[in-house]
Amino acid sequence: MRISTFLLPLFSLLPIAFAADQGHWADLASNSKDGIIKLDSASYEELLASDREYSVSVVLTALPAQFKCQPCHDFDPAFHQVAASWRRKPRHVRDGHFFAQLDFADGQAVYQQLGLSSAPTVQFHPALAGPNKSNKLSVITYELNRNGLTAPPLHAFLNNLTPEGFAFYKPINPINYIAIPASILAIGLSLYSMRKIIVPLVQSRLIWGTFSIILILTFTSGYMWNKIKNAPYVAAGPNGQISWIAGGYSNQLGLESQVVGGIYGILAFSIVALTLLIPAQSSPAKQRVGVYLWLAMLVVVFSLLIKLFRMKNGGYPFALLF
Structure with a gap:
């Protein structure tokens, strides 16, 4: 009787602990520029716990210069762009799915465990518990060889797997809105100043x-x-x-x-x-x-x-x- 009385409060705190873990990852994603959580071998295992109530998109990459992984550098902006698009969702929605990145330098043990010999690799891990639990496979690998290294195919792939669909957001480059009109104005002024030479040539x-x-x-x-x-x-x-x-x-x-x-x-x-x-x-x-x-x-x-x-x-x- 004493043991059950002692353990009952602990069992009642378990959902709060799980929620705290999810809140921890949510805080890390919120504090990241593009909403991507940087991982190492230990945090990779923690993030992908078997009782998680959230889904995760993980890119396993090798960005340091010593690895000479050009596809990793080509694909990295695309992954960040899709993650930034998901980050625009309301917090109560985006906290149901996280984007994470594990570099080979920080997660060699994970690479050995998964038997990976090349990078980059994108894996989708569905939620295994809670309201967003999925009946999909435990891991779904994105086919980079077939889909390429650009952002739109990756967005189309993840848009069907995340708890809610999300629009692909492409940031507006303000330089184009300044440089193009300025160039047109400069060309127009140059042609106008040379009109005494240009007009006879045109005619x-x-x-x-x-x-x-x-x-x-x-x-x-x-x-x-x-x-x-x-x-x-x-x-x-x-x-x-x-x-x-x-x-x-x-x-x-x-x-x-x-x-x-x-x-x-x-x-x-x-x-x-x-x-x-x-x-x-x-x-x-x-x-x-x-x-x-x-x-x-x-x-x-x-x-x-x-x-x-x-x-x-x-x-x-x-x-x-x-």
């Missing part, structure tokens, strides 16, 4: 004409086709010699497109010379000589273009000079 027919011809030559020469098809620059012929012309209508080589582009460019400049440069000459004799020269250039170069087409397609029946 110049010569510049727009040159730019248009370059674009036309780029697309008509087959450059974009080469980029899309990843065509070789040259190819080996049947006897081992280097060939720069690909036979057929549906094939082309890089050097071939450059030659075609050059021919198109000379033809375009010949037309520009006949329509703009020659009429600008004040002397009729110079105009006459210029017409003869540029017409001869036009005919010769166009004949080369037809010759090139015949080399590419043997059945083509037409020719001009060659």
Whole structure:
């Protein structure tokens, strides 16, 4: 009778002790910047006691430089970001789930116990008692190899396991809201101060004409086709010699497109010379000589273009000079 009288108050204090343990972890999480509890081997075992009424997400990592774990450093911001998102829940909710981190330097015994040989590893430990007790497995491991090292997949994984769902929070970077408008304003002021130089250039027919011809030559020469098809620059012929012309209508080589582009460019400049440069000459004799020269250039170069087409397609029946 005396023993039962003595033990009864102790048994009545057990729920209070368990609640105090949960409150201890809640205080540690609350005092942490991102709500993450730093662990060692002993506190890892205490946090994951078999009678816990809370769930835990633990990342086992190896952040010190001597371990050279680059994936650990890549994943660490993602884990902190998800933990910070959970920390935004009301305290009575977030105290039902904790985020914790165990570094290899502080928990080698745990690594040996779990048989882990690589990091990082994320484990979800559901509540084993109390109102949030789950019928899930005692440990659920997050598949980093399949989901990657970013925060959104980790949030999606934990959002289905925590006592309540929580939104993924991405902090706003105020620098972007300052730097972008400031850059736009600086560019605008610079352009305005240079308006006496920029406006004549924008209104110049010569510049727009040159730019248009370059674009036309780029697309008509087959450059974009080469980029899309990843065509070789040259190819080996049947006897081992280097060939720069690909036979057929549906094939082309890089050097071939450059030659075609050059021919198109000379033809375009010949037309520009006949329509703009020659009429600008004040002397009729110079105009006459210029017409003869540029017409001869036009005919010769166009004949080369037809010759090139015949080399590419043997059945083509037409020719001009060659």
